Amino acid sequence: MLILASAALAWAAEPVTSAWIKGPAGTGDLAKVLPDVRSVEVTGDAVIVRSAGISLRYLGPLESAPMPSESVRQFAFRIPRHPEPQTGLHARLPNEIAGVFLNGMPIYNQFEALSFNGANIWHYDRIAYAARPDPTHPAATGLLEELVARGGRGPLIGFALDGYPVYGPWEGISSSYRHRAITKRHTLPDATELTPAQYGPDVSADSPMGTFVEDYEYVRYAGQLDEFNGRFTITSEYPAGTYAYFLSDFPYLMGPRLFGKLTVPSGTYTTINTQRLELSADRPVLKAGDPVHLRLIARTRTGEAIRHFEYVHEKPIHLLIASADLAEFDHIHPELQPDDSYEVSWTFPHGGAYRLWADYSLPGEAPRVERFDVTVEGPAPPAKPFLPSSLHSDAADLITTQTLRAGEDIPITVRFNGSVDTLEPYLGAWAHVIVVREDSGSFAHAHPLEAATAAAGTTHTHAPLGPAPQQISIVTNFPSAGLYKIWVQFQQSGKVITVPFVVRAEAGRAVPTSNTVVPPHAIRIRVTSHGYEPAKLDIPADQAIEIAFTRDSSANCGAEVIFPAPGIRKALPLGQTVVVKLPAQPAGEISFSCGMGMYRGMMIAR
Numbered sequence: 104m105l106i107l108a109s110a111a112l113a114w115a116a117e118p119v120t121s122a123w124i125k126g127p128a129g130t131g132d133l134a135k136v137l138p139d140v141r142s143v144e145v146t147g148d149a150v151i152v153r154s155a156g157i158s159l160r161y162l163g164p165l166e167s168a169p170m171p172s173e174s175v176r177q178f179a180f181r182i183p184r185h186p187e188p189q190t191g192l193h194a195r196l197p198n199e200i201a202g203v204f205l206n207g208m209p210i211y212n213q214f215e216a217l218s219f220n221g222a223n224i225w226h227y228d229r230i231a232y233a234a235r236p237d238p239t240h241p242a243a244t245g246l247l248e249e250l251v252a253r254g255g256r257g258p259l260i261g262f263a264l265d266g267y268p269v270y271g272p273w274e275g276i277s278s279s280y281r282h283r284a285i286t287k288r289h290t291l292p293d294a295t296e297l298t299p300a301q302y303g304p305d306v307s308a309d310s311p312m313g314t315f316v317e318d319y320e321y322v323r324y325a326g327q328l329d330e331f332n333g334r335f336t337i338t339s340e341y342p343a344g345t346y347a348y349f350l351s352d353f354p355y356l357m358g359p360r361l362f363g364k365l366t367v368p369s370g371t372y373t374t375i376n377t378q379r380l381e382l383s384a385d386r387p388v389l390k391a392g393d394p395v396h397l398r399l400i401a402r403t404r405t406g407e408a409i410r411h412f413e414y415v416h417e418k419p420i421h422l423l424i425a426s427a428d429l430a431e432f433d434h435i436h437p438e439l440q441p442d443d444s445y446e447v448s449w450t451f452p453h454g455g456a457y458r459l460w461a462d463y464s465l466p467g468e469a470p471r472v473e474r475f476d477v478t479v480e481g482p483a484p485p486a487k488p489f490l491p492s493s494l495h496s497d498a499a500d501l502i503t504t505q506t507l508r509a510g511e512d513i514p515i516t517v518r519f520n521g522s523v524d525t526l527e528p529y530l531g532a533w534a535h536v537i538v539v540r541e542d543s544g545s546f547a548h549a550h551p552l553e554a555a556t557a558a559a560g561t562t563h564t565h566a567p568l569g570p571a572p573q574q575i576s577i578v579t580n581f582p583s584a585g586l587y588k589i590w591v592q593f594q595q596s597g598k599v600i601t602v603p604f605v606v607r608a609e610a611g612r613a614v615p616t617s618n619t620v621v622p623p624h625a626i627r628i629r630v631t632s633h634g635y636e637p638a639k640l641d642i643p644a645d646q647a648i649e650i651a652f653t654r655d656s657s658a659n660c661g662a663e664v665i666f667p668a669p670g671i672r673k674a675l676p677l678g679q680t681v682v683v684k685l686p687a688q689p690a691g692e693i694s695f696s697c698g699m700g701m702y703r704g705m706m707i708a709r
Contacts, residue, residue, distance in 0.1 A: 299704050654675040
């Protein structure tokens, strides 16, 4: 049985080398599934603790993995023997494991795996949720809950990855984190003003304060613990004193940043281009056939890496790569790294020029697409003529009912030729359609209109898609005359299928001058490549209003506007102004969106 009561134990000079709860001895495969700590190895300035993350004693919800694994994992925790305080910017809590309990159970970061609408903005407090009383299924009491109820001075229970000890609760020592004074979840604790698409649910009985991690803020001196949930103290294990973390109401053990230095493995990267998003590679020269690690970082005004990108269609970043001749194409997804960068490995198949598009959204900012150009060393492929192709393939067909003209919104139907029984959602939609001009000068990322209608004004991630369709509809816009390559991507039986087409857009007609008479009292909203400007505005309650939408951008997301609650849907032709008459609305929030749910706005009736 696991016993963490330190009073009964005589510690060696270094608790980090001797405090561990050893499990039964075993050899071979059996040793890999035995409970508690399997081995402790002292190597120079670190201690390597190995376990299978299994224990005979239930610690409580804090031991549970936020995203459970289907198989037993083998852990090797590296804990510094001589921790040092971090100077300057402190490292955030690692996004998966932040430390280890004395019995070899991981100390997980409980706060980032699950979020409202899967958007990675408002993160659920899983521990508070698990602690909610349920008279029909009383929660089992774990050791950590017993320590809280016991009072007094809690024992040493583990170590953070920065090397500092973690103690149970101490009577008279409390957290300095408090609930924020908000009723609307429209801002983050760092005062970031979110876009309407990124709002959380209003504070209510269904979503009370404390539902999300972002409901809390650090209030200096509100408790005895600092912003890392620790303090300097003297304990029986550390008679000379040490910094230590303490089990508390929130953030429970440590965080949201670590007090000590955290060694984060990071290679040498060469910057390729710096825009809102920085692109770099792990080598100065890109060569065909050699895997390369591409790294993307967005920074705050103070230079700090932004960790939480909004998940759009289930991913933080969609990185699209195409060769200059558009013969090569891929759609990949960089993932979060310990240093808060986003990284992905890719191999350029041949030499020559490539263009990369990063499609992403940051908290408080509109969705954007950034373009990067790279040159790859190596033999180039033989030149092939770039000509219009058949709109039929074994996997899917493109169906159009009108001439493809530049500058016009073109409805296109994608018909799947396989069985709908094997069709599966791919990245939150039935299909993704990428449209790129022959010279790579224009780029569009389109999604089915049907899925957006169901979720208009709410979310464009994890929306219920309904039964699999035989076909889907999109709307795209060709900015100028010429040849375009279209890639249709969808998933069948677990396999992503990419079907390429080449089409020609004819010269467009002259865009007529808008002759719409805009009432002088109408509210004006521009539709640009960044979305609605403004995206949030106040209107009078219980009073009909008129809104004049002027679409300035050819981006296909802006081709129509939808108000779900009053059931209004209007086409927004390019270069035109359309007046929408909104009937009197009661006090509250009225959402609106584009046809694909990518551009979203909100009106607040007061």
